[in-house]
Amino acid sequence: MNLEMLQVEINVDEALERLGQNEDLLFEILEEMLDRSGEDLERLEQAKEKLDWTTLAQHSHFLKGILANLAVVHLLSTTESLEKAAREKNPSQVEQHFKALQLGFERLKGLMKGQGDQLH
Structure with a gap:
């Protein structure tokens, strides 16, 4: 499986290190997430x-925590910002980071779909 396209969203080397270099397991866990x-x-x-x-x-x-464990760095950063905005009770920042999180998940889904299409 070619995970290079996922490098935009995920630190693939770090994620694979945590999963014993098992690319199939990484793909399966990302799909489940x-x-x-x-x-x-x-x-x-x-x-x-x-x-x-x-x-x-x-x-x-x-x-x-889930995103950190999978080294999904772009979404991790967005989620950190969302958490901070919620703790600060800042509705405009919450809205901004929530929308960015939605878009980030959609982008990652698109990348994963491309990976899945390559597998079949």
């Missing part, structure tokens, strides 16, 4: 709409 991303984004959006800063910060922190 992306499958769940809709739920994660929905939970974040509900908290954002309710101005539930605590839940928004907590779920951002949870998501940040």
Whole structure:
């Protein structure tokens, strides 16, 4: 599998090091994370709409941990910013970082779809 296209979003070397150089496992875990991303984004959006800063910060922190473990650096940075904005109770920054997170997940899904198409 060619993971070069994913380098834009993921520190592939770091992720593979954590997974014993198993590219198939990395691809499988990323797919699972992306499958769940809709739920994660929905939970974040509900908290954002309710101005539930605590839940928004907590779920951002949870998501940040997953992204850090997979070395998804671009989304990690965005999620860190979202968590910070939630802790600061800054609705305009929350909105900006939430939209960036949505776009980032879509971009990563597109890259992964391209990888999946290459496998079949």
